[in-house]
Amino acid sequence: MSILSYIAISEGKIKRSSLEVVSHARKLAENNGLETHAVIIGENAGEFVDEIKKFGVGKIYTVKSPLLKDHINRTLIEAVVKVIELDKPKVVAFASTEAVKDVLGAVAARTDAGVISDVSSFDLQDNTVRAIRPIMATKFLAETESSADLVLVSVRSGSYDVKESPGDAEVIPVEFDLDEDSLKQKIREIISTSGDKIDLSEANIVVAAGRGVKDHEGKKLVEELSEVLGAAIGASRSVVETGMFSPTTQIGQTGKVVSPQLYIAVGISGAIQHVSGMINSKTIVAINKDPEAPIFDIATYGLVGDLYKILPLFIEQLKELKSK
């Protein structure tokens, strides 16, 4: 029996969060006398095998097909289910990406599995998976367990360290085909907003804008700051709603969960639904003109003041520091 880790590929790269998951899965497998297996699903699944071999896995399943070029939930479900039926794992561990969120419930229903989504940690003991998951916009943590024969777990990014380990994996290509008409769905268009920018969910530094960023000038300041810091840009719901920032940048209960080394909240009040998505950031800087704003309750460094005055100075000094 195994713990099977799902390796997510996004824009031609392995998601770091999947490496976090496989690193942790290997440890749990060792503790429980299980094997560590991995599955890579995608148009070019084979290209990532060498990278995954470095994580001490016994078997790597690859499912490769042109049908898997873009994310379509039905194809991904069929591919994952096929590998689960082949491998018969005890646990399948996923990084909690949007693509995984899209299919997790359906895969669980199909395989009659227990499923625990969006956990911040999980353990396996005596055939029971015990997990901690933030609930109610991270107001509380729920200790959740499942003793089902098969348990699916999805893990929030940043929950574990990436650790390599020597191994010599056997690579098992899995045949995959599907009648496209049976999908009953079709992609009309993909509006990609990321381009070559830094992946927000895995960024080391995030500069996030809120309603305090009122206009084009404010947006430019945020962009400049993120540029000098090599940071990804995030946003609160308010400025996504107004269309000033792309929906892909939204952080929080509805949006993405991030856990960077440095999170700079610019003109964000700190509503629980926003904080839910960034509370695990290592250092939090808040810039807000209202000294009572709740964001200051969680900020490592809180600056009370006008972002339009603070950001230009901050950017200038950072530039100076960099040129030294």
Added chain:
Amino acid sequence: MNFFACIKQVPDLAGPMRIKDGELVQDTDRMMLNAYDASAVEEALGLIEKYGGELEVVLAGPEKAKETARKALAMGAEKGNLISLPPDLKLDSAGYAEILSAFYKDKEYDVILCGKQSQDTDAGLTGSMLAEKLQIPYASNAVGMDVDEAQKKMIVTRQGDTGQEIIELSTPCLVTCSNDMNEPRIPSLKGIMQSKRKPFDTYDLEKLGLNSEELTASKVKTKITGYRDVPGREPGKKLEGEPEELVQQLINLLENEAKVL
């Protein structure tokens, strides 16, 4: 199109809550319509205004959750359905999906809407579980929706990992909704008055061919064994003063204390 929305009653997260004897207790007992489901109801009503059709809502929960179903009727849904559950029955997403799929077995629908997640559990599983059980295509995390009348298809814009995907789904289908899709209407006084006269059916598990013991034993596969408070963060430093000083101090702290520059 004929719409159904699955709606859930959740505690008001803005109110105080604490852990007592291993359970989460609410001091105010204020309950509300799951925000994501309110967006689902709003979206259906908007599409019905444009293309015609009807909306029914279904809620599984204790008898007192009926007030939440009424709210959806007051917003404009035509008919309510309550699947009345014993108040002490503990279910996970799989349990609710099982109940909902039993409800839909003999219903005629073009589109089932769910919320993308429950505001209280943040699980995000029920919708795709239900679609799988009903064997219909689905899209999750929708931020926009339209109807292709000629082809009887739903056009859904969903938020993916790196951008938005515009997908067409054959009907019948299921869509889970983000609250980033719209601003749910506040029921008018007239709407509230009308809601009292709208048709409303009540089911229990037996009527759906289910029973609590079997659900708990074979369908519910996860359980919550305890709650914890979120560990507090180290108290931080609040800096006040002139912008020049603030920036100077911040750079210093980031460089020498946090060591992140």
